[in-house]
Amino acid sequence: MSAAEPRWRTSTRSGDTGGACVEVADNLPGVVLVRDSKDRSGPTLAFRPDAWRIFIAAARPRSSG
Numbered sequence: 001m002s003a004a005e006p007r008w009r010t011s012t013r014s015g016d017t018g019g020a021c022v023e024v025a026d027n028l029p030g031v032v033l034v035r036d037s038k039d040r041s042g043p044t045l046a047f048r049p050d051a052w053r054i055f056i057a058a059a060r061p062r063s064s065g
Contacts, residue, residue, distance in 0.1 A: 006033050
């Protein structure tokens with residue numbers, strides 16, 4: 001049996017300008033990986049899934065209403 005490979009996707013929080021893109025791989029058990037799409041061979045951040053959910057909730061824009 002081989003180890004699973006990360007399945008990278010562009011984050012929905014990345015802009016449409018093509019410059020500042022973050023890629024996320026959340027298909028691996030127990031870890032969410034994040035990397036800069038401009039430097040795919042560079043460093044990768046690893047988060048526990050619960051920590052990633054907390055980060056995304058905090059980064060989500062607040063409605064002004």
